[in-house]
Each structure stands twice: as structure tokens, then as C-alpha cells.
Amino acid sequence: MRQRFFIYLCLVITLLLWASSFIAIKVALIDYSPYALSVYRYIIASIVLLVIAVFIKVQFPQKRDLFRFFMIGFIGIAIYNVTLNYGEQTVSAGATSFIINTVPMITFILSIIFLKEKINTKRVMGMMISFTGIVIITFGEHVDVVFNKGVLFVVIAAFSQSIFFILQKPLLEKYSSFSLICWSIWLGTFTMLPFLIGNMNMLLKASFESNMSLLYLGVFPGAIGYLVWTYVLSKMKVQYATSFLYLIPVISVLIAIGWIREFPNGYIILGGAIVIVGVIIFNRKKKG
Numbered sequence: 001m002r003q004r005f006f007i008y009l010c011l012v013i014t015l016l017l018w019a020s021s022f023i024a025i026k027v028a029l030i031d032y033s034p035y036a037l038s039v040y041r042y043i044i045a046s047i048v049l050l051v052i053a054v055f056i057k058v059q060f061p062q063k064r065d066l067f068r069f070f071m072i073g074f075i076g077i078a079i080y081n082v083t084l085n086y087g088e089q090t091v092s093a094g095a096t097s098f099i100i101n102t103v104p105m106i107t108f109i110l111s112i113i114f115l116k117e118k119i120n121t122k123r124v125m126g127m128m129i130s131f132t133g134i135v136i137i138t139f140g141e142h143v144d145v146v147f148n149k150g151v152l153f154v155v156i157a158a159f160s161q162s163i164f165f166i167l168q169k170p171l172l173e174k175y176s177s178f179s180l181i182c183w184s185i186w187l188g189t190f191t192m193l194p195f196l197i198g199n200m201n202m203l204l205k206a207s208f209e210s211n212m213s214l215l216y217l218g219v220f221p222g223a224i225g226y227l228v229w230t231y232v233l234s235k236m237k238v239q240y241a242t243s244f245l246y247l248i249p250v251i252s253v254l255i256a257i258g259w260i261r262e263f264p265n266g267y268i269i270l271g272g273a274i275v276i277v278g279v280i281i282f283n284r285k286k287k288g
Contacts, residue, residue, distance in 0.1 A: 003235075007231075007232060007235045007236070010228040010229075010231050010232050011228075011232050011241070011244055013224070013225070013228050014225055014228050014229040014232060015244060015245070015247055015248060015251055016251060016255075017220050017221040017224060017225035018221055018225055018229075018245075018248055019247075019248045019249075019251035019252040019255055020216075020220075020221065020251075020252070020255050020259075021217060021221035021225070022088075022252055023252065023255060023256055023259055024213040024216050024217050024221070025037070025084070025085060025088055025213075025217065026088060027209060027210060027213040028206075028210050028213040028214050028217065029085065029088060029089060030207070030209075030210055031202065031205065031206035031207055031210035031211075032202050032206060032210060032214065033199060033202065034082060034085030034086040034088075034089060035082060035085075035086075035192075035195040035199060036195060036196075036199035036202045036203075037081075037085050037214065037217075038078070038081040038082045038085055038192055038195065039189070039192040039193065039195040039196055039199070040202075040203065040214055040218070041081065041214060041217045041218045041222055042077060042081070042185060042188060042189040042192060042218065042222060043189055043218070044214070044215060044217075044218025044219060044222065044223075045185050045189070045218045045219070045222030045223040045226075046185055046186050046189045046223075048218070048219055048222075048223035048224075049181070049182045049185060049186070049223050049227070050186075052178075052223075053178075053182060056178055058178065058179045058182050058183075059175050059176060059179040061175075061183055065171060065175075068167060068170075068171065069171070069183050069184065069187060070187050071167060072164060072167045072168060072171075072180075072183075072184045072187070072188075073183070073184045073185065073186070073187030073188030073189075073190070073191065074187070074188060074191050075160050075163050075164055075167070076160060076161065076163070076164025076165075076167070076168075076184060076188065077164075077184060077185055077187075077188025077189065077191075077192075078188045078189075078191045078192050079156070079157075079160045080157050080160040080161050080164065081157075081192075082192070082195075083153040083154065083156045083157040083160065084100070084153070084154065084157040086150070086153045087099075087150045087151065087152075087153035087154035087157060088150075088154075089150060090149070090150030091150040091151055091154055099151065099154045099155055099157075099158055100154060100157060100158050100161070100248075101134050101245060101246060101248060101249055102131070102158050103158050103161050103162050103165075103242065103245055104127065104130070104242040104243050104245045104246055105127055105131060106158060106159060106162040107162040107165050107166065107238055107239070107242045108123070108127060108239050108242065108243075110162055110163070110166045111166060111169075111237075111238040111239050114166055115166065115169055115170075115238060117237055117238060117239050122281060122282070122284065123239065123243075123282050125278075125281055125282075126243065126278045126279065126280075126281035126282025126284075127243070127278065127282060128278070129274060129277055129278030129281060130243070130246035130274070130275045130277075130278030130279055130282070131246075131278070132274055132278070133246070133270075133271040133272065133273070133274030133275035133276075133277075133278060134246065134249055134271065134275060135271070136267055136268075136270055136271030136274060164184075165233065165238055165241075165242060166238065168180060168184070168230065168233060169233065169238055172230070172233060172234040176234075177227070177230040177231040177233070177234045178227065178230075178231075180230055181226045181227050181230040184226070184230075185222070185223070185226060240282075243279055243282045244279060246275050246278060246279055247275060247276065247279060249271075249272070249275065250271075250272035250275055250276065253268055253272065
């Protein structure tokens with residue numbers, strides 16, 4: 001019972017941190033390029049994990065797993081964050097949230113194909129109901145999703161995060177969640193280091209608010225968010241864990257009220273309620 005409570009606590013922390021990241025990214029992009037924001041954010045996250053690694057043992061990847069570790073870092077950290085940041089320059093926050101939150105559905109399909117996880121009518125229904133809620137939230141914000149280069153980059157980000165979750169799962173059978181996320185972020189950050197060329201001066205020229213948003217993104221949604229999420233993934237099936245990600249747009253709306261004083265309208269409240277219903281249906285256990 002105590003372990004189950006801790007798992008769900010980690011899940012709640014993940015949702016809160018990742019939901020807040022969309023707003024923090026918007027603030028930081030005022031002074032940072034998408035590439036600079038990505039690499040600085042994960043340099044900070046790498047340092048945080050390195051400090052923690054002084055107290056917690058990190059397993060070294062086995063030779064046969066090195067390529068998978070590299071791909072996890074490259075796809076799930078580097079490609080995901082660069083494409084997401086680039087997309088948010090031209091795509092509204094509502095549209096970005098809508099596209100990124102197709103991740104549970106993409107992961108759901110990939111987990112059936114590659115992880116041989118089971119599918120049933122209840123789960124498909126829950127997914128579709130939650131997806132409908134996100135659509136209502138999007139149109140409630142009066143978002144006009146025009147397919148441009150920015151939308152394409154956000155779509156790539158959504159697929160990258162789904163592949164990231166799928167690639168992680170088999171390694172969690174022999175590596176701790178801490179070891180896995182450390183190497184994922186360290187290797188992902190390493191692949192982004194070339195982005196520092198020509199972007200070194202941004203750190204000094206950025207406003208205090210942008211720098212605080214960058215620091216927040218690196219420490220919390222970056223290091224801590226990925227760390228607790230990987231722990232959750234080690235204890236739950238991928239389908240089950242990622243179904244909760246549908247709650248992120250709802251949480252983002254609530255955080256936006258306190259952070260940037262954006263208040264939801266009736267469509268967003270309705271859509272949020274539908275998202276929650278879908279998650280409940282997906283995760284409801286069979287009687288008996």
C-alpha cells in the first residue's frame with residue numbers, strides 16, 4: 001500500500017511539473033532560441049543529476065545496450081525538446097498542448113506493436129473520450145491550427161516522446177530508473193552541445209524572468225520530472241502510465257491561472273471534465 005501511494009505521488013509530481021513546462025517554455029523563448037533553450041535546460045538537468053549521482057549509485061550501461069541508451073537520449077531528449085521549442089515559436093500554446101497530448105494514443109499503439117501489451121474495448125473508449133476532451137479544450141481557446149512548419153515540428157516532438165517511452169521500458173528490467181534517466185539525459189545533452197556555438201551570449205543577455213524560467217525547466221520538469229516519471233514507468237505498464245498524460249492540458253490551465261492570470265472559459269472546463277472521465281474509464285479495473 002505504501003509503495004502504491006509513492007508510485008501515484010510520483011505520477012502526480014510528473015504531471016504537475018510537465019504541465020507547467022509549457023508555460024515556462026513560452027516565457028523563456030522570449031530571450032532564448034529553441035536550440036539554446038534546449039541545451040542550457042539540459043546542461044542544468046545534467047548537473048542536478050550528477051550531484052544526486054554522488055549519493056546514489058549509477059549503473060553503467062552494458063556494451064550491448066549502449067546504442068539503445070544513445071537513441072533514448074537523442075530521440076527522447078534532444079529531438080523532442082528542440083522540435084517542441086521550435087514549434088512553440090509559431091504554434092499557440094493551445095494547439096501545442098493538443099498535438100503533444102496525442103502522445104498517450106501514439107504510445108498506446110506502439111506499446112501494442114512493440115511491447116505486446118494487451119488492448120481492450122474499455123481502454124480504447126477511455127482514450128477516445130480523453131482525446132475528445134482535448135479537442136474541446138483546444139477549440140475552446142479559439143485555436144486555429146494551420147499546418148505550417150511549426151505544427152510539423154510539434155508533431156515530430158509528440159512521436160519522439162512516444163518512442164522515448166517505448167525504448168525505455170525494456171531497459172527498466174535490468175537498470176534502475178535513476179540510472180536510466182541519468183544516462184538518457186547525459187547522452188541527450190551531449191548530442192545538443194553543438195548548439196552552444198553562436199548561442200553563448202544569450203545566457204548573459206536574457207532577462208531575469210527568462211533565466212528563472214530556464215532554471216526552473218532544467219531542475220524541475222527536466223531533472224526531477226523525468227526522474228520520477230521513469231520510476232513510474234518501471235512500476236506500471238506503458239499504456240496505463242501514459243493514459244494519465246491526458247490530464248496535462250487540464251493541469252496547465254489551472255497553473256496558468258496562478259502564473260500568468262489566464263482564466264478558462266466554459267469550453268475548457270467542459271473539455272477538462274471529459275478528459276478526466278476518459279482517464280477514469282481507461283484505468284478502471286474489471287469487477288471480480
